[in-house]
Amino acid sequence: STGGPRALQKVLGELPRAIPAPIVIVQHMPPGFTKSLATRLDGLSDITIKEAEQGEKLKKGTAYIAPGGQHLKIVSKGDDLFAQLDGGEPVNGHRPSVDVLFGSIAALGHQNTIAVIMTGMGSDGTKGLASLKRLGRARVIAEAEETCIVYGMPKAAVAGGYVDQSVELGEISHSILNYLR
Numbered sequence: 001s002t003g004g005p006r007a008l009q010k011v012l013g014e015l016p017r018a019i020p021a022p023i024v025i026v027q028h029m030p031p032g033f034t035k036s037l038a039t040r041l042d043g044l045s046d047i048t049i050k051e052a053e054q055g056e057k058l059k060k061g062t063a064y065i066a067p068g069g070q071h072l073k074i075v076s077k078g079d080d081l082f083a084q085l086d087g088g089e090p091v092n093g094h095r096p097s098v099d100v101l102f103g104s105i106a107a108l109g110h111q112n113t114i115a116v117i118m119t120g121m122g123s124d125g126t127k128g129l130a131s132l133k134r135l136g137r138a139r140v141i142a143e144a145e146e147t148c149i150v151y152g153m154p155k156a157a158v159a160g161g162y163v164d165q166s167v168e169l170g171e172i173s174h175s176i177l178n179y180l181r
């Protein structure tokens with residue numbers, strides 16, 4: 001959300017190409033802007049960063065940004081994960097919505113997940129975190145207030161009791177990698 005492109009650049013730019021998981025991202029942006037964001041971030045990172053496409057198989061070491069105007073859901077077929085785009089109604093005033101993404105991952109029921117909530121207005125993502133935490137298979141990292149442009153989304157997640165660790169922006173990538181060990 002607000003401040004997200006800068007925060008994404010910092011975090012994604014510090015992740016190694018060999019990260020052993022796919023990364024899925026919701027950035028509150030209108031249609032037409034997420035593809036250019038993905039292209040810009042891809043040029044600044046070791047990992048591959050792209051706008052998610054309908055039905056594509058998610059690969060380790062690749063970050064997928066939800067297209068503006070589309071919810072991004074994750075579905076499984078066998079052992080593989082795939083992107084599913086949905087033009088349904090906005091959730092929390094947003095399409096794409098973090099709650100929709102997290103809810104789809106929770107619905108899989110078997111995935112270990114590292115969820116990260118960074119700078120932004122509102123509380124999008126909090127309901128989805130509740131679903132993930134109920135399964136007991138999620139670690140949640142929130143951006144600390146000190147480095148947020150707007151401490152809305154992380155604050156709501158912290159207030160809900162869903163956050164395992166609050167860290168400054170510059171430490172988020174290290175926290176992700178520590179949870180992957």
